[in-house]
Amino acid sequence: MLVLDAGNALFKSSRPGGDPKEKERAALLLELMDAMGTTAMAVGSRDLTLGTDFLVRTTKGKKLKLLSANLVGAGGKPLFPASTVVTVGDVKFGLVGLSPEGPAGAQQGVVGKPPVPAAIAEARRLRTQEKVDVVVVLAAMPYPDALALSQEAGNSVDFILQSHDNRGQGVAQRNDFATLVPTGERGRQIGHLALSVGGKGPFVDLSEPERAQQNLRILDANLQQARRSLAAAKDERTRKTWEETIASFEARRKALALQVESGKQGLERTHRLSYIQLGSNVRDDAEVKKRVERIEPPGSASH
Template identity: 60%
Template sequence: MLDAGNALFKTTFSGGDPQEKARAQLLLEEMDALGTTAMAVGARDLTLGADFLRAFQKKGKMKLLSANLVDGAGKRLFDASTVVSVGGVKFGIVGVSPAGPVPRQDGLTGQPPLPAVLAEARRLREKDKVDVVVVLAALPALEASTLSLQSGKTLDLILQSHDGRVSTLAQRDDYALFMTAGDRGRQLARAQLTVQGPRGPFVDLSQQERAQQSLKIVEDNLAQARRSLAAARDASVQATWKETIAGLEQRKKELGPLSVPGGAKAGERAIRFSYVPLGSDIPDDPDIKTRVERIEPPGSASH
């Protein structure tokens, strides 16, 4: 379990409310209790300063990572990465923070992300012999996307958070697959990986499955539109249905190549990426709910 950062505070500046700290502490404690392996240090995690996070790091198991966040003397404040083995696969996890001075944090600066991430990823591959490099990118989407475009074959997966953008499906700009984290704790992003054979880009199986589902919907709509055209007697209504049919046929043509069954070939790596909504069908944990409501009572503006 991983987190791409920006999880602890609602803004990058403190309003002086003591509940801000209590809320952040609760989040850190529960993420740790859930077994989260690592979290990148994002802009909205530094609201109370780096010392607040480092105090947690001394007692918590969850790693707080940033390959590029340094103090006034140029010293790195957090580990750049961690290595974990899951299912016989060795993962190198790299964290990265936004570039530039951290607001209201004297001397705290994010160095340029790309060289910091690449240097750490290469070290992980050469020294630790990791099978997969995952970047937890607490960066604006455009900057995180740049990592994919300029990293060659060094990075495999990039999980991004920062902008509060709507969650999207996995996308590939070059070699690495780029994914956004779950939105405001209301859903989880899940990546199921098959890692076998030599290194290579991950084949996105979910893209094929989505295309097959979309094609089925288009074909159903196309059949209905053709029945409606056959039943129409008014010329203007017929013209509307013909236009609709033409659009659906074009969409079917576009989806055809994407939906061809095949999946990953022997020796290829594959990923199936999806989101798990955390809706009312998933019951609350009574203890956590009680702790939350002490900080954000039901009916309050923040609840």
């Protein structure tokens, strides 16, 4: 298992001073992420509230790596590694971090360069020089920028895990080659992306044929009803309307049937996305809960 975080995890606001215990809270989050075996995290706007020095100091000696391919300081010097490479089982992953474009956090001189070209350049380097099997971009940036990356990256990027906009969970969306994955919001869920890595080409979403099968059942019921309505229609105008509707349904049915059939083929490069909701049904760790409640006491506005 590879544990990753797409960023914007540490602070409730990108402006400092909003929470008297914000430093203690962020340090605890980083400590626990490292304890859970998190390999890498992108540096987002809500991770930079107390500046880059705080992040570097707090993660010193930890296995957790902070990544950003486009965040620079004075003189254009990179502030964090652009990427890291890790092998899980026999699969070699290249992980790229991205921050939002423009001035970042409250620290003077810290700027995010255009993220899309930075990500593509680093992903291509990982493909050609590091010979990685899978490239994952941890994109702590607005959804439109992540969408642009998925459309422009070609075959250099396999997955883009996006955070920034509190978008919540959703379905994975493939654009050409890269698949854009929503990562949930406010730590309320854990995304679980199961991969089967073999062969070449883009990853195929195994849930697409399943959704197509469900839609096919609904469409078949609508098609039967439309045919009954056509048989009962008396005037030519109504019949023509139902004939056009049936033709549209049949064309849609053909497309769905092809999707269902594709799921039956022996695919080598697949993914399936699901979410684990972190609600009351998930047991608390007693020691962690105690430490959290020292920072955010039960009944407080922040709890």
